[in-house]
Amino acid sequence: MIMTPIRTRFLFALLAAASFGFAQRGPIDEQLIFTPDHASGIYDVGETVGWTVTPGPVTPTFAYKWTIRRNNAVVLKEGKLDLSSGKDKIEITGDQPEMIYVAVEPYANLAADSTLTLLPIRPHRRAVPAVAPHPVM
Numbered sequence: 001m002i003m004t005p006i007r008t009r010f011l012f013a014l015l016a017a018a019s020f021g022f023a024q025r026g027p028i029d030e031q032l033i034f035t036p037d038h039a040s041g042i043y044d045v046g047e048t049v050g051w052t053v054t055p056g057p058v059t060p061t062f063a064y065k066w067t068i069r070r071n072n073a074v075v076l077k078e079g080k081l082d083l084s085s086g087k088d089k090i091e092i093t094g095d096q097p098e099m100i101y102v103a104v105e106p107y108a109n110l111a112a113d114s115t116l117t118l119l120p121i122r123p124h125r126r127a128v129p130a131v132a133p134h135p136v137m
Helices: 005-021
Strands: 032-036 048-055 062-070 074-080 088-093 100-109
Touching: 062 088, 074 088
Parallel strands: none
Antiparallel strands: 032 048, 048 088, 062 074, 062 100
16 A cells, blocks of 8 residues: 555654653652651551651642541541641551551642641632422423
């Protein structure tokens, strides 16, 4: 099968455009750094399992909340990070043989504020009009 010059050019243009679409993005800047109390990550039963959280090289643009789970199922403890002193701790006592999972999630955008004062944000509530459903015929 012989390709016509137009098809060849079209195929070349399509492949060139696709290569830009799949270009690898740069690394995401770290906003938080987590340092475990034990570098090995292994603790004995009864020990305090914990991490020290500090701001990364980039000023955090979000306020963060965390959830500690046993075996990634049972919620044991929840809290919010307070980095106003330059660091915070996430910790819990391991009371049985278990895997401890910690999820850290942003809950408020601090980009508009230049300080790290974490304030709760109440979402705006919109009134939803009550509308009678359309009759089915």
